[in-house]
Amino acid sequence: MWYFLFKYVLMGPALRAMGRPRIEGHDNIPSDGAALIASNHLAVVDSFYLPLMARRRIYFLAKSEYFTAPGLKGKFQKWFFSSSGQIPIDRSGASAAAGALSAGRRVLDGGGLLCLYPEGTRSPDGRLYKGKTGLARMALETGSPVIPVAMVGTDRINPPGTILPRPTRITLKVGEPLDFSRYEGMAGNRFIERAVTDEIMYALMRLSGQQYVDIYAAKLKNDDGSYTKAEDIMGPDQPAA
Template sequence: MWFWTFKYILMGPILRLIGRPKVIGLENLPESGPAILASNHLAVVDSFYLPLMVPRRMYFLAKSEYFTGTGFKGAFQRWFFSSTGQIPIDRAGANAAAGALEAARRQLAKGDLMGMYPEGTRSPDGRLYKGKTGLARIALETGVPVIPVAMVGTDDLNPPGTVIPRLARIEVRIGKPLDFSRFEGMGGNRFIERAVTDEIMYELMQLSGQKYVDLYAADLKNTGATPEEILESGNRDKPAA
């Protein structure tokens, strides 16, 4: 109920006004049954515009801190993130990744749509970064289709580090479902999981038109270096051919 209130009565009209969103490829979305929507990640508002433009309810994983605040602000945050389909997960500790994957599996077992960002974090500069293999592991274990989704223009509306949105034109491009049934029974094989992840990232690159960088975005944020600096450092460490 809260989701539809958010979508059609409260925030939906505002999001449509400032982002003038357009969706392409809705015919690629199944009318029922579980699926993973694998999206690039340019801005915080990706998690608002994607469910806004998808006719079915969908879910995302979100850090538990969004749901533990106190007072009016805390209550509003809990309502807001629950309304947009965010599922709280504890990202601290050694079992954080396993807990997140299990939460996604439970939601898919209910026949729902699960939105996931294979890059693991927002792109720092608008380029597409190397995907992590957790999404591939879930897809292989559950057998659900993976649908690539490209968010375009959300970083113009909500550039990194900004709070107040700017007028922009958002486009949500939904690609054809990817079938990984040829890898049935191979879940847990890290080489297969990497191959599946790379195939998903290639489709996202094609859909979004982003330049691909073969580095993890999180590593970039942690070091503060540019992709070029990290790649050049790696090249210097390799022996000459």
């Protein structure tokens, strides 16, 4: 109930006024049945605009810290993320990947629509970064199709260093589902999972028009929350694609 209240009453009208969102290729999202959505990740509001524009309910995997903060603020945060379709996962420790896979499979086994961000974190500079293989493994183990979705413009609503949102135009581009049934039975093979991940990232690059950088975005984040430039890690002889 809260999910649809957020979408149509409590948050939806404000989000529409602020972002004037439009969606292209919505028919590529199946009307029923299990499917994975692979999206680029530019801003926190990605997880708001995608459910807003899709007719089906979408589930997300969210870090467990969103659900365990202390105090009144922590309780409100836990209620909000739970009500809006976020599923907590522990991203630390050796069992983190297995926990995420298990949580995702429960959604897919129930015929749900699950969205993952293969970059693993938000892009620090608007470019598209190397994808992690967890989504590929989930697709191979469940046989679910992967639907690439490019978010365009969400990073301009609330750029780093700003407080008030900046009205802009947001576009969601939904690509044709990617079928990886040719790799049936090969889940767990790291070379196959990397090939599947790279195919997904290529589809996202074409949809979004972003420049691709062949390193993990998480490697750029410093302990103080600042970011190192990708070029400082890659070196001048390894330009982005």
